[in-house]
Amino acid sequence: LTMSLLMVFGTCQTAFAQATILAEPVGIHNADGVLLVTDKSDNVIYQIVDGEASIYSGKVAVEDIYGDALEYYYDGGVETAYYGDPYDITPYLNGFALTDTAFNVVRYISEQKVYTIVGSGKAGYQDGESIDTAFNGPTGITTDDEGNLYVADTQNNLIRKVDTLGNVTTFAGAAVEGYKDGAAKDARFNQPTGLDWENGALYVCDTG
Numbered sequence: 459l460t461m462s463l464l465m466v467f468g469t470c471q472t473a474f475a476q477a478t479i480l481a482e483p484v485g486i487h488n489a490d491g492v493l494l495v496t497d498k499s500d501n502v503i504y505q506i507v508d509g510e511a512s513i514y515s516g517k518v519a520v521e522d523i524y525g526d527a528l529e530y531y532y533d534g535g536v537e538t539a540y541y542g543d544p545y546d547i548t549p550y551l552n553g554f555a556l557t558d559t560a561f562n563v564v565r566y567i568s569e570q571k572v573y574t575i576v577g578s579g580k581a582g583y584q585d586g587e588s589i590d591t592a593f594n595g596p597t598g599i600t601t602d603d604e605g606n607l608y609v610a611d612t613q614n615n616l617i618r619k620v621d622t623l624g625n626v627t628t629f630a631g632a633a634v635e636g637y638k639d640g641a642a643k644d645a646r647f648n649q650p651t652g653l654d655w656e657n658g659a660l661y662v663c664d665t666g
Contacts, residue, residue, distance in 0.1 A: 501541045517540055545559045585628055605622050616633055
């Protein structure tokens with residue numbers, strides 16, 4: 459298994475076709491045998507099939523004179539959209555939702571287009587509907603059995619919930635950095651990142 463992973467993501471020539479060099483892969487999702495990988499340096503989502511990587515969505519970031527990726531924000535076609543720091547990806551509705559950390563939003567990839575479903579683009583904390591809401595550095599994202607999203611609102615130290623209509627509520631935490639177990643509204647987190655929904659429960663990596 460370890461060797462297989464090295465063959466897929468490495469740069470050496472193997473029995474697999476040589477894969478595209480991934481710059482800074484962060485999130486990963488297995489979509490019926492196709493691996494979708496978010497790359498927060500190239501600012502694209504790659505798909506890996508049979509050891510070969512190609513761009514699933516987005517355009518590779520343009521670099522400045524220092525070699526740092528410039529962050530662009532553009533909703534449009536699956537292949538022409540621009541992302542900031544795409545961090546994590548999960549199934550949502552008939553496509554995929556992903557967190558765009560640089561722009562404090564959650565984007566949605568349908569079969570043909572990329573949309574912003576929640577978040578105003580400005581860092582903040584606001585529940586509500588669609589783009590009238592605000593996040594601060596969202597990272598991890600996962601989907602429950604009913605199709606709702608859970609988002610690690612990392613810099614706000616919260617876990618947010620997005621239903622299938624785009625309504626955002628605070629699921630756990632109180633926007634205060636700390637460490638405290640208890641009822642969801644009383645719990646405290648310190649920069650939560652990774653999320654996973656399993657058997658009716660949400661698991662959180664409390665990074666800080």
